[in-house]
Amino acid sequence: MQLRYSFRLYPSAGQRVALARAFGCARVVYNDALRARETARSEGMPFPRTGDLSKQLITEA
Template sequence: MKSRYQYRIYPTPGQQTELAKLFGCCRVVWNDALALIKRVDISSVLWWRWSL
């Protein structure tokens, strides 16, 4: 049986600033990784995967 919980947080103004920085960095890393994946040639990825 799966259950879920909902949480609500009320950060202080300083915490809001730090959270905004954290999520901004996470977004940059995600977008860079996604761009790298889109740029990689699929044939080289398949060769690497099967050569392990």
């Protein structure tokens, strides 16, 4: 038998702000990585490796 739970979280105002900030930062990093890969593809270069891409994005930030 499989057990399933259903619940909902109700964050406070401060938690909502923190979650929005965290998800906003994650979205920016994802879009920057996507843009770097698209630029590499359009220039005919190989895709940057994940580690190299992380280093590049961290230094740009």
